[in-house]
Amino acid sequence: MDKDSKKEQTKQYTIPSVSNSRFVSGTCKGEICSVCGENATNKLGEEIPYDDPNPNRHNLTAYVCREHFRMIVGRLG
Numbered sequence: 413m414d415k416d417s418k419k420e421q422t423k424q425y426t427i428p429s430v431s432n433s434r435f436v437s438g439t440c441k442g443e444i445c446s447v448c449g450e451n452a453t454n455k456l457g458e459e460i461p462y463d464d465p466n467p468n469r470h471n472l473t474a475y476v477c478r479e480h481f482r483m484i485v486g487r488l489g
């Protein structure tokens with residue numbers, strides 16, 4: 413799937429924002445959303461539960477755009 417197709421697909425899932433935050437960390441510079449390929453605005457990290465078979469491993473992380481961040485964490489994202 414090319415980048416333009418992913419953009420069109422993403423538009424179907426737009427949710428309204430209830431936050432005025434437009435802060436984007438410098439750590440996102442040059443990174444792209446792992447879902448749609450837009451410029452990343454947030455970095456997500458897995459929380460490793462206490463009973464994970466390998467609790468000392470590094471958590472899984474992913475850069476995402478604001479829209480996909482909100483799809484995961486809700487409209488306050």
Ligand SMILES: [Zn+2]
Binds near residue numbers: 446447448477479
């Ligand atoms: Zn995205």
